[in-house]
Amino acid sequence: MEQSLELVSFKTCPFVQRSVITLAYKDIPFKVTYIDLANPPDWFSAISPLGKVPVLKVGNETLFESAVINEYIDDISGGQLQSETPLEKAKDRAWIEVASSMLGNDYYLKVAIDKAAYEQHRDALALQFHRLEAHLGEGPWFNGSEFSLVDTAFAPLFTHQNIANARYSVIDPTTMPKVVDWSERLLSLPCVQESTVTEFGSVYLSDLEEYGSYGLQA
Template sequence: MTAASKPELISFDLCPFVQRSVITLLEKNVEFDLTYIDLANKPDWFLAISPLGKVPVLREKGEVLFESAVINEYLDETNPPSLHPADPLKKAKNRAWIEVGGNQLMNSFRMMMSQTEEEYNSHREALIKGFKLVEDQIEGPFFNGETFSLIDAAWAPIFTRLLIVEEALGEDYLPGYPKIRAWAETLVARDSVINSVIDGFRDKFLTYLQNKTYNGDTPAYLAGRLAGSV
């Protein structure tokens, strides 16, 4: 594959959604370029190609794709073999649970961005409750059993972040979910997941959380708890 034909992912360096696509590309051994932008100061060229002004964006063959689930489906179809199950019904079920993963990622984000303890506890409860039905779907060690699939790439960014915060705070965001716990630990130990984030990701992610404030200079709830803990 020539340099000119390599797909290019556009993101910021802590984005969980682009991590999904990076994992997919690494699993498929596809060469690609990764371009980071500052979300607080989005360049004009990016706004000109991103209809929603969000990352990730994929550029390939003069075309632009956006939304991580769409990007991953495209990457899977154009770089065989597929990471989806072959059975159409099981494939459809995987796609449905990928959507659940997106919702859980947002529950996790809202929890980590909470300004107050009350808000944190509310989002923490929603996050934990959101895992309840997932527990019985996991065939282990990956979602579908022994084979890594696109759904694993979609869920890995959630666990990458949750397990970091768990360790830093001594929290448990997966209480009573042994299958999910085993799945999470399997995913974060996989080479494609480890290599899908920037060097020093843990420290940069925790620093990002520690720097969150509200009302100008008051630490957000998780920032206050992390102070002195890492």
């Protein structure tokens, strides 16, 4: 690797986790710098046009947006995680966008403080999981035999659905067997297991408790 890589991160962010998984899958060394998103340092505001993590510092340059960062990580390490034809590549990008929307609903479900918001995001997420189930093939990965950036983009959703899952998970094993198989396969990968800080579940849960998450009260 010619340039040193530094990932600007937040401990419970699933979008950061996507990049950690991709870097770990590719066995690429990188440094992690955590920031407090509630009180971001000035240097962060200067390098993150949207004020969001992840940001990847590449030498003196910076990249932002997890999907873009992951394509870059794959490009500098010999490819392999992106489909070959323009059409398949475009479809991968579209499904990564679906994963982002699902991560949004997972988050809004968790931070809902009343029944109406909780049910709205729970139902929206469940509908998205049913659509995903209908789209999935025989596996083992999203694109069949080839592990791809779509897998690294969805894996954090399964980590996050696992937190206090009786309260927040909308994955129904009876009607979503392919989703369950795929999620178990992703969650068993070392690059996914090691992609969160050890205290991830407890940090996230205590934040949600403090926030007054409806899901923890219902």
